[in-house]
Amino acid sequence: MTWVQQRWLIFCIASGVFASVMSTSMLAIAFPDLVQFFSISYETLQYRNILFFTFFAVGLPFFGKITDRIGARPMYLTGLSLFVLSCLMCSVMTRWYGFLFFQSTQAVADAMIVPAIVTLIRHHFPDERVGWAFGWFSATLSLATIVGPATGGLILKFYEWHALFLVLAFCALISLTLGWIRIPAHHARENPSEDASIPWISSLSLLAGIIFLQMFLLESDNIVMLVTALLALGGFCYGEARHTPLLPGGFYRNARFLNACIRVFLIFMVINTVSLYGPGYLRDVHHWPTDRIGWVILVESAIGMLLANLAGRAADRYPLLAMGGGMGMSLFGIGLLLWSAFGIGSIWIFLLIYLIIGIGHTLTMPAQNKIALLSVSRRQTGNYMGLFQMIQFITGAFAAGVFGSRVEAGGAGKIDLLGFRWTMWICVGLLVGAFVTVLVDRYLSKRRTDQSDATALAVDKSVEGEG
Template identity: 25%
Template sequence: MDSVAARHHPWRVFAATSVGVVAVFLSISGLTVALPTVTRELGASAAQSTWILLGYMLVTTALILVFGRLADIVGRRPLYLAGLAVFTVATGLCLLAPSAGWLIAARVLQGVGAAAVVTNNTALLTDTFPPHSLGRALGWNATVAAVAQVVGPVIGGAATAAFGWRGLFVVVLPVGVLAIASSLLVIPRGTRRRVEREPFDLAGAVLSTALLTAVVLALTPGVTSSPWLPWACGAASLVLGAVFAAVQIRRAHPLVDLTLFRNRGIALVLVAVLVNAVATYAVTLLVSLYGQAVGGISAVAAGLLVMPVAVGTVVAAAAAGSLMLRFTPRTLTATGMALNAVGLLGVTLMLSPDGGSLGATAPFLFVLGCGTGLFMTPSTSALMLTAPAERRGIANGLRSTLQNVGYLLSTALALAVATVGLSAPARQAAYGGTLGTLGSAELARFVDNVRAVGLALAVVAAAGVAVCLAFPRRNATALAAVRPLEPATTLKESA
């Protein structure tokens, strides 16, 4: 089966690659509710608990663009299947982990495989779908990822209750195997290589990885005992950022095509994607930690506690397609971001030092989920229909990277601020879900910190509304949302 034949059944490719997306995003978010159980049973330190989450996310984020370029050289299908294989093997290693160090290493390996899956997932869809339906396919692809991400804590909590902290990997392992089997059967051989002769930007790859690592270390002072290392990493990130930008601008074939930002419509959508990810991603982690550390609830109860986010996301994502027939992406994304701000503010105000108001967070978590679901599909479709046809893959790869950067920054900042000022035993107890045993002073400080994070994220979401409202009023994406235009008409730049 070649790529031409695949075009007769492109939704089969979508279905197969969606299984891989579900596996990857379950692994990103599903462990959040199980983290206290992991910390207690493996005896993980606060720093190790942080890296159990951040190690996976950092490696995935750093390698998305790297694997995107490698796929252009060696082919989409081989790298995608290799990524699925690495991810699935690493999931098995996570399942067998006897120590926190082992689990961190396995999670890092998982992140390597996940990066290849995430990158080539969208690229395969770009190669398979005809231009008039590509925007819809990529919009649904982003929706599947968003739903898997928000359902992850619910599944993680249920799996932890049934099988212990290893339960999430018990669930993800067969999903990974299914993803490999379905992809082998459905994804066509010989998907085109658009830039076979372009050299790989090794300097850009090294600089981007170093830059992200420096940023994470600067934002998470609790992962090291050295008081000066976060400051040094903060300074290094500024230098590395400037050097990386300079290198990319001068390269004929850069890792990141910064010229995309010259299009105002594309630039604003990418900024909005980053802002939305930063504002919303850490909420389920914070509420779960709060519920277990302050409210004393179990992992499965924590999963149920954040379930309204998943319900809201599914409801809004299902409605987004119909709403795009009546409203522009500008209106829908701004509304989604505003709902995020309202939900974040409401959740924050409901948190109390005794954990007695957990149930009152449900309506606001639902609103937050609705905002996420309403934002995802219109923003992705706006980007795909604004970008020129030959640069859609690059644009969506950059979208995926910035979204994952947002997830990483959101998690790093949330964990750092939530535990700032706590003693070492209190920080350990916060990760382990036993903070309530250490006295009211530490507990009150932790709750105040979590509230501070929630308010900060609400402000970020409010700023995101302004970004969305700055989208071009009249552009090709608004017309494409109403009726399927010819590619030549649909893909004009709107800046």
């Protein structure tokens, strides 16, 4: 492919999650409006986050496994079609439970799209350009997060929250059209002899287990939720051992992939916590209007788009250095956000905070994705990366379940300053843990290099002996 064709293809592929990313940032600003419209508490609102992120996360390895069998392009187009339908239904909902149902449907659609995108990148770009492709993929996502908060803030200023979903459906329809026209077809299956069974038992058991576990974390005195979660997780273990497994076989022996999974969980716990509660913190504690919040958050996305190409190139050349430097910037930004919770409310401080966090995320993500992607076999890309992305996005449900009731001021539907402060301290600890995994990755890389050198030396000695 030519230089122009490569950029056009990665833009078309990445546009599949454009509306989804917009949805996350738009609804984060609209959370207080949802609380008021449906007459619920901020804690009850977290059931939306729990269901959305759990359906999305558990669906990733499930649809990743199916993507490896039927092909990435059909899965991509099906997911986008379902996304358009679910957004249109959300736009007309007036009942809380109906809204929850179609938000869960939207999450299923997202779970179809994401592993298909990663598989398309693996199939259409060489290994030495994977970091570059993920860099431009991140740029497209940054563009979505630029458009999302600003657009969402303006819409909420003049219209009700229902209008958000009409905009999302329109954007997804454009992505669907681009994908149908521009993304080339690829052979459907890398391994035609693979068993075509679908892991229903494991998937449904894991889905139920995580949902009930999050409900227990949200209502810590409800022992029934905990028992149900443990039974469902037991069903997942049974499905993995006795029926078609959801998880890729032998993944626990891939040390580098496991380390990447731990790291992405820690990093995205922080990212999702700030995304979920940062806008509400600015509205409820600092009393900012929605349009100002949208423009401040826009800074994070703008810097992500501007630096995406540089971050992708850094990921191809120095992945561990780029990832470590990015996490250092994120830690500094979270530290400043914690400092703001002690009475600092200047708009310039928050502009600096979101600028620094944006630089950190932009540097970290392409390197993180490349390390995980190249640690697995090409024929199991969808299944492995579905698992990786499940761990990445299940943090949204954990962030909602763990922190939802703790950031709220006594069930009043508003963010509590002290609760937000403690949440930021926990985020600092999570990022420090993520730094440790970079050191582990460096050790694993060095050990693999030493083993390769030893193998090469043994071969040379064998050849000399034969000579």
